[in-house]
Amino acid sequence: MRILQVAPNHETVPPHRDGGTERVIYELSKGLADKGHEVILFAPSESHIPGTVIPYPFWGDDSIGSYVMENLPPNIDIIHDHTFDSAISRVGVNAPLVHTIHLPVFNSVHFPIYVSKSARETIGGGYGFDVHNGIVPEEFEFSYEKEDYLLFMGRVVREKGILEAMNLAEMTGQRLIIAGPLHDEELFYSEISPRLKRNSLLQFVGPVGGRIRQDLLKNAKCLLFPIQWAEPFGLVLVEAMACGTPVLALAKGAVPEILGPFPEMMCDSVKEMAEKLYYYQAPYRPDQLRYHVEEQFSVSQMVEGYLALYQLAISEYGG
CATH class of the missing domain: 3.40.50.2000 (Glycogen Phosphorylase B;)
Known part of the structure; x- marks a missing residue:
């Protein structure tokens, strides 16, 4: 698959020091690449993954949605939005789209993925999906x-x-x-x-x-x-x-x-x-x-969980 990851615009991927969300995005991107998928990442400058990075030319999240749409690579199979306010959901993207909700906030999106069952129940009211974060032990x-x-x-x-x-x-x-x-x-x-x-x-x-x-x-x-x-x-x-x-x-x-x-x-x-x-x-x-x-809590389990949900979103999008 040709997978587009969209990171928040606060810390590099991977982070130089603290940044749990950015570490997860990096490990997910690397795990997907290791399985033969092509990964493209929108992220702050100086970010790097085993794939292509498109750096944001600005700071903060306000312009992410419009910038991604204006620079959207062709033939994307799935877009995975990690931004804290689910920015891509508001710009009318014409592609399968999933959102990981990394913070304890409710974003009204069609395909939310929470990082725990607890978050899905307490934040999402039970709606959506959940995939635990993973690390490389x-x-x-x-x-x-x-x-x-x-x-x-x-x-x-x-x-x-x-x-x-x-x-x-x-x-x-x-x-x-x-x-x-x-x-x-x-x-x-x-x-x-x-x-x-x-x-x-x-x-x-x-x-x-x-x-x-x-x-x-x-x-x-x-x-x-x-x-x-x-x-x-x-x-x-x-x-x-x-x-x-x-x-x-x-x-x-x-x-x-x-x-x-x-x-x-x-x-x-x-x-x-x-x-x-x-x-x-x-x-x-x-x-x-x-x-x-x-x-x-291995990265391999996290990757498999997301791949299953990517396929579900693609199937649903295709009708």
Whole structure:
């Protein structure tokens, strides 16, 4: 097939550092190419995939729909829209079209694909389809040995539970490394920065990628995921487990789907998380976590899921 992928216009594909959606788009594009499909990607400049990249000559998502239509390559079999507002749905494209809804937002589109069953039910009202995000486990270094620090990795915003993660570290007197981009500077400078200055056990390292990101995930004794919203997926949970690193997460959104076989890593409250952290012992072996990722969240499974939905959309479009 000749497959067109349309990425948001905020971060390169793959991302230099943080960017879960962009990592998924890259791995999907590579997986499709590995199966012999031709992949064309609209994405920010400096993006690259095993295929053709058409760079956006502007910043932001507002003009994506019109730009894609004005520069639409010929003979496209399917268009896969990953933009956060499903921009291609509003420009009247004459081709089979599917949309992955990466954020917890409702976009009124004909063929929505959510990244978890939970998101399809809570955001889409049960309408549409779902395909879990996938990773290449072999690209994540595995380790039985862990160092004595907790890890928070994600966007620095309230809904990701950054304040709760800091509370947990302070309540239990443990070291916490915070890694992620500042998406709420007011929150950082008014509430987070003063606490960093008061407590040397709290360390902010900013957005990370490459070796630094790999080492943080591989060596943490526990990843904290005290989310304050219905997380549509939670890719960092999968990445941590691929490294053999246990997690503690609030059981919201897609968390029970991802951590289903490991109930001891899910909590109903921050208080329960703190109780588990006081005398923390990893509840599962690192190799159990790695095996779960290999069996349930591989790129190959994600690619097969999307290919099946591409065929369905093409068949439906053809009548």
